[in-house]
Amino acid sequence: MDTDGHPPVQATGLRKSFRGRLRVDDVSLAVGHGRVTGLLGPNGAGKTTTLRMLLGLVSPDAGRATVLGRPYRDLDHPARTVGAVLDAGGLHPARTGRQHLRMAALRAGVPAARVEEVLHEVGMAPDADRRAGSYSLGMRQRVALAAALVARPRVLVLDEPATGLDPTGMHWLRGRLRAFADAGGAVLLSSHLLGDVEHVADDVVVLVDGRVVASSTTDQALAAGGGGLEDFYLRLTDGRAGVR
Numbered sequence: 001m002d003t004d005g006h007p008p009v010q011a012t013g014l015r016k017s018f019r020g021r022l023r024v025d026d027v028s029l030a031v032g033h034g035r036v037t038g039l040l041g042p043n044g045a046g047k048t049t050t051l052r053m054l055l056g057l058v059s060p061d062a063g064r065a066t067v068l069g070r071p072y073r074d075l076d077h078p079a080r081t082v083g084a085v086l087d088a089g090g091l092h093p094a095r096t097g098r099q100h101l102r103m104a105a106l107r108a109g110v111p112a113a114r115v116e117e118v119l120h121e122v123g124m125a126p127d128a129d130r131r132a133g134s135y136s137l138g139m140r141q142r143v144a145l146a147a148a149l150v151a152r153p154r155v156l157v158l159d160e161p162a163t164g165l166d167p168t169g170m171h172w173l174r175g176r177l178r179a180f181a182d183a184g185g186a187v188l189l190s191s192h193l194l195g196d197v198e199h200v201a202d203d204v205v206v207l208v209d210g211r212v213v214a215s216s217t218t219d220q221a222l223a224a225g226g227g228g229l230e231d232f233y234l235r236l237t238d239g240r241a242g243v244r
C-alpha cells in the first residue's frame with residue numbers, strides 16, 4: 001500500500017464491450033508494493049484489454065482502474081510512475097534503438113545519460129545504432145523494456161514481456177523483475193509462459209472469457225495445482241486455447 005493506502009495497481013469492476021460483445025466482465029485485481037502479479041488466460045481472454053484500461057488507453061464501460069490510487073490519465077508524472085510494454089512490435093522500423101530510447105527519455109524528462117545505462121542493462125548497447133526494423137523480436141522486446149525502465153518508474157505493466165527472449169534474456173528478465181519488486185516496485189505482467197510466471201510471480205490472476213476465475217498467491221496456485229502452475233491453469237481454463 002502507498003501512503004494513501006492504495007495498492008500500486010488496482011482494477012475494480014472493470015467492464016468493456018467491443019461491438020456489443022462483453023470482453024472484460026467485472027474484473028477486479030490489485031498488485032501490492034514489492035509484488036509481481038502474473039495475469040494469465042487463453043488467447044482472447046481480455047488480458048491486454050485489462051492492461052490497456054489500466055494505462056488509460058481503453059476507456060472502461062464500467063469500473064475503475066488506478067495506479068497508485070489515481071487513474072493513469074490523472075498522474076502528475078505518468079512515465080516516472082509506470083513503465084509499460086504493450087507492443088514490442090510497435091517500434092518505428094526506421095529509428096534506431098538509441099533514438100527510440102532518447103525520445104522516451106525526452107518525453108519522461110530524464111537525462112540522455114540514462115539512455116546509455118538502460119541500453120547496457122538490457123544488453124542492447126552493441127546494437128543501439130541499428131534500425132529497429134532490422135531487430136529480432138527479442139531485440140525489440142529488450143528496447144521496449146528499456147523504454148519502460150528509462151524513467152525509473154515505481155510500477156511496471158508488461159504485456160507478454162518475455163515473448164521472443166532467448167533463455168538468457170528470460171533469465172535476465174526474471175531477475176530484473178524480482179529485483180524491481182524487491183526494491184518496493186510493483187509489477188503486473190501478462191504471460192503465456194507458465195514456467196516463467198511460476199518462477200517470478202508472487203500472485204496470479206487467471207482470466208477466462210473476460211472474467212477472473214482465480215486470484216491467489218502463486219504458492220496457493222501451485223498447491224491447488226498439485227505442484228505445477230500448468231496443472232492449475234489447465235484445470236481452470238478447461239483446455240481452452242482459442243479466441244472466440
Ligand SMILES: Nc1ncnc2c1ncn2[C@@H]1O[C@H](COP(=O)(O)OP(=O)(O)OP(=O)(O)O)[C@@H](O)[C@H]1O
Nearest residue numbers: 018023041042043044045046047048049050243244
Ligand atoms: N479494439 C477492439 N475492437 C474489437 N475487439 C477487440 C478490440 N480489442 C480487443 N478486442 C477483442 O476482445 C477480446 C479480448 O482481447 P485481448 O487482446 O484483451 O485478449 P488477450 O487475453 O490479451 O489475448 P492474447 O492472449 O491472445 O493476447 C478478443 O476477442 C479481441 O478480439
